[in-house]
Amino acid sequence: MSVPCVAVERERGEAVRERLADADALDGDHEIAVDGDTIYIPVTDSEAVPVDLAPTIVERDAAERDRPRTPAAILGYEPSLERLGDIVIIDEDDDERAREIAEAVMASDVPCETVLNRASPIEGELRVRRWDVLAGDGTETVHREYGHEFALDVAEVYFSPRLATERHRVIEQVAPEETVVDMFAGVGPYAVPMAGRGADVVACDLNERAVEYLRENAERNGVGDRVTAIAGDVREVADEYAGVADRLVMNLPHSADEFLDTAVRLAGDDCVVHYYDIQHEDDPFGPGARAIRAAAGDTYDATVETERVVRSYAPHEYNVCLDVRLTRA
Numbered sequence: 001m002s003v004p005c006v007a008v009e010r011e012r013g014e015a016v017r018e019r020l021a022d023a024d025a026l027d028g029d030h031e032i033a034v035d036g037d038t039i040y041i042p043v044t045d046s047e048a049v050p051v052d053l054a055p056t057i058v059e060r061d062a063a064e065r066d067r068p069r070t071p072a073a074i075l076g077y078e079p080s081l082e083r084l085g086d087i088v089i090i091d092e093d094d095d096e097r098a099r100e101i102a103e104a105v106m107a108s109d110v111p112c113e114t115v116l117n118r119a120s121p122i123e124g125e126l127r128v129r130r131w132d133v134l135a136g137d138g139t140e141t142v143h144r145e146y147g148h149e150f151a152l153d154v155a156e157v158y159f160s161p162r163l164a165t166e167r168h169r170v171i172e173q174v175a176p177e178e179t180v181v182d183m184f185a186g187v188g189p190y191a192v193p194m195a196g197r198g199a200d201v202v203a204c205d206l207n208e209r210a211v212e213y214l215r216e217n218a219e220r221n222g223v224g225d226r227v228t229a230i231a232g233d234v235r236e237v238a239d240e241y242a243g244v245a246d247r248l249v250m251n252l253p254h255s256a257d258e259f260l261d262t263a264v265r266l267a268g269d270d271c272v273v274h275y276y277d278i279q280h281e282d283d284p285f286g287p288g289a290r291a292i293r294a295a296a297g298d299t300y301d302a303t304v305e306t307e308r309v310v311r312s313y314a315p316h317e318y319n320v321c322l323d324v325r326l327t328r329a
């Protein structure tokens with residue numbers, strides 16, 4: 001098929017292609033071609049081509065480009081999708097539309113073994129969700145985050161890929177030789193990378209399956225010797241590790257305040273606490289800061305070093321993190 005192309009010497013090809021892209025004049029549906037010393041760059045609209053290049057426009061046959069088949073291209077609308085390893089997660093109330101999206105995902109070029117739809121909110125002490133399996137049959141996968149691999153089964157453990165940036169922010173603060181206690185560790189998305197930075201990590205979770213994955217993930221990422229994984233209620237292991245922590249991770253946003261006495265028991269003389277909370281947008285940080293100061297009492301000075309909105313949780317509610325330094329008074 002004959003289309004308008006800008007014809008320039010090969011050496012200028014990349015510079016001209018970039019200028020055409022900046023001018024929104026590139027025709028992405030047709031292939032760029034080279035013939036001898038000349039490169040032919042298809043353009044959408046001769047009017048959009050910069051004036052000095054306009055005289056170079058010629059009509060020329062150009063092959064159509066193979067475009068990746070995306071779910072949106074198949075469906076005609078953009079579905080909301082989340083990737084977790086080779087699982088694609090959708091969030092769709094209408095069953096028929098959910099099946100339509102799952103079929104489009106499987107027919108697309110998205111690498112995917114399973115499509116899941118959320119079938120319940122995150123529930124219970126173990127913070128696990130129920131799922132409808134719409135395509136494929138497995139709920140276990142290996143997810144990659146900032147160079148680490150996490151094996152997990154979404155039907156048995158908590159894991160949210162949406163928190164990757166926040167986890168990375170916290171993980172980057174860890175120095176070698178620190179002792180970290182991850183009080184609600186899940187499958188290890190904080191504990192494992194922190195050990196990778198040279199920290200000794202005590203990682204606890206009530207969910208035995210999560211702790212099995214945590215051990216596997218520590219081995220898988222080469223830090224098995226620096227992660228002590230404990231299955232149980234963190235309140236019951238606190239005496240054994242009293243006073244050891246240079247850093248505490250408290251990622252149990254709905255009820256972390258109930259564990260602040262335990263956090264204070266685990267804290268060393270100078271300890272940073274990453275305290276996750278869910279609060280109303282009118283005062284997202286105040287309740288957490290007050291609860292931490294109350295738990296610290298006269299034993300520690302508590303200084304809030306960072307207040308961060310992690311994400312919107314519900315209308316008018318934020319998931320927030322406070323980084324608080326406890327210094328023994």
Ligand SMILES: C[S@@+](CC[C@H](N)C(=O)[O-])C[C@H]1O[C@@H](n2cnc3c(N)ncnc32)[C@H](O)[C@@H]1O
Pocket residue numbers: 125126127158159160163183184185186187188189190204205206207210232233234235251252253
């Ligand atoms: C929100 S998840 C966070 C998991 C992990 N930190 C992450 O980012 O994926 C909270 C975890 O706390 C665990 N948990 C709840 N109550 C606990 C307790 N009393 N002691 C230890 N872990 C607990 C749950 O099983 C769950 O895995």
